[in-house]
């Protein structure tokens with residue numbers, strides 16, 4: 264067994280693995296959605312030491328079934344409604360398999376021209392499919408790149424913004440003055456993390472209040488905060504507007520925030536990690552109002568709602584130069600004539616790591632398999648199911664609904680007449696725990712204006728109307744159980 268796997272062995276095992284995945288996706292509904300595994304359980308079931316002698320691949324598959332699977336939360340289960348969907352699909356999985364099969368490391372153009380050029384084509388295709396500005400296309404001053412996560416993409420955008428704000432100084436001298444970044448109370452935590460990583464620190468990631476009703480960033484508050492910071496000697500480097508917040512899919516007023524950015528010379532980054540792909544439907548393009556006129560960078564995750572299995576984030580820039588200036592370093596061992604000719608893109612300068620996977624293959628597979636109309640149908644189905652669920656919740660006097668649910672996420676909570684906010688929150692969390700312990704479905708929660716709300720996010724390809732109706736029935740059943748238990 265200490266020999267390499269031969270191509271014939273690979274063929275045999277590979278067919279079994281593909282069969283295993285197909286069977287898994289067929290039977291995924293038979294598992295509890297959230298893994299019931301207790302901390303340390305999977306680890307305790309595995310050997311503490313690596314094998315000295317090679318083992319047959321069948322042994323790996325057997326352990327996968329018996330030891331690993333019980334510790335897996337089934338993200339592709341049709342009743343997975345927690346967080347945001349991480350939707351996968353046959354073409355996405357196969358595209359990823361092909362990428363693994365080629366085993367390419369595409370750090371610079373010369374290390375695999377197709378890895379770079381296919382990526383350029385698919386990010387330009389996706390920009391067109393989403394109706395994004397033509398200035399984001401690679402044949403303009405801008406361009407797009409595939410990264411591992413929105414967190415990394417926002418970090419790169421922040422580096423580019425700091426580079427521009429400092430006139431290029433931070434690349435050589437580091438942070439010398441006080442640079443500030445503006446987010447809202449609803450912005451994803453990755454922006455604060457980016458602030459820590461670049462070294463401006465959490466205190467310079469300034470939090471603008473959100474409108475109490477819409478939960479969108481308030482442009483007047485932004486202007487006031489930037490004005491005060493500038494008067495105190497700070498340089499406002501970047502504002503992050505969110506299109507579809509993680510908590511409730513609130514949508515920041517990009518154009519109004521962009522006006523403030525223009526006044527102060529700040530970079531406008533748009534985080535549309537979840538919601539951005541919805542713009543494949545023309546009737547949902549309103550979510551990107553202001554992006555054309557004001558956005559310096561824009562990020563969305565095909566790995567959330569666009570059927571491309573994790574990881575696949577696309578970052579676009581209106582001007583790629585500050586990013587490349589901030590990140591390009593050319594050591595001798597990477598020198599090559601293609602790079603020196605200036606005729607090619609080296610995506611290593613568009614991301615934090617040097618190395619990169621051939622992720623374009625899976626996005627390409629997905630875009631070709633579904634076509635624009637297939638992608639639109641998928642998004643529309645999610646939006647329609649969410650709207651139907653919201654209608655049913657609204658009609659039920661036992662529940663309160665957050666009326667803002669433009670996409671696939673609905674926030675709601677049981678009503679607890681007579682209970683304080685704190686007791687009502689604890690009761691709602693008790694319902695959530697029972698729901699998730701049941702294994703029938705998986706929801707997550709958030710806090711809005713001091714109240715605990717449940718989040719039901721629809722977006723998996725296997726989720727049908729029946730799953731959503733079953734979810735509501737389970738929510739009603741467990742809410743009654745908690746209510747009865749309290750009285």
Ligand SMILES: *Cc1c(COP(=O)(O)O)cnc(C)c1O
Pocket residue numbers: 347411412413414415451453505507508509534535536537564576
């Ligand atoms: C999910 C999400 C992120 C983080 O995405 P990763 O790709 O996991 O880093 C960032 N912003 C928003 C608005 C999100 O919903």
